Amino acid sequence: MIKQIFSFVASSLSVIGRRTGLTYNEVNILVYYLLIPLSWSVMVDIWLGEPITSLTILLVWLGIWIGTRHLFREWCDWAFQGSVDLLNWFNRWGGNYTLNSVIICVLLPLIIYGFLIWLLI
Structure with missing residues (x-):
């Protein structure tokens, strides 16, 4: 079951990469370091009634984009390798x-989504 879930997620990220012209590492970093945290922050902001966390994440990513715009692929490769190292650290x-x-x-993200949805309901 674990291998099937892993394979499904990895395959999905690969398909997104092929369709967008991005590498697997770029898609992985954008999904796990931008889109998922941004969706959580939007939910927190709705709960708080102020766009504090979402604006912070967007500003950080604007800084990353400006700082790496000519090296974004390499930066994503570096960030992805750091993620791999972290996951292997738990071995x-x-x-x-x-x-x-x-x-x-x-x-873990599904648990966080469940909690945030519960919070909003």
């Missing part, structure tokens, strides 16, 4: 890259 507790990816990149 010390008996996991592996695939299991850690599913727990941290699929299960």
Whole structure:
């Protein structure tokens, strides 16, 4: 089951990359470091009634884009490798890259979405 979930997510990111002309690493970083956190921050901002966290994330990403616009692909490769290293760091507790990816990149975000949706309801 873990391998199937991992494969589905990785395949989906690859398809998005092919359709947008981005690399897998670029899509991965944009989804997990921009789109998912931005969606969470929008939900938090709705709950707070002010666009504080969303504006902060957008400003940070504007800075990243301006600072790396000619090297964005390389920056994404660097950031992706850092993510791989972090996921592999959890191997010390008996996991592996695939299991850690599913727990941290699929299960944890779903739990956070569930909590934020509960908060808004």
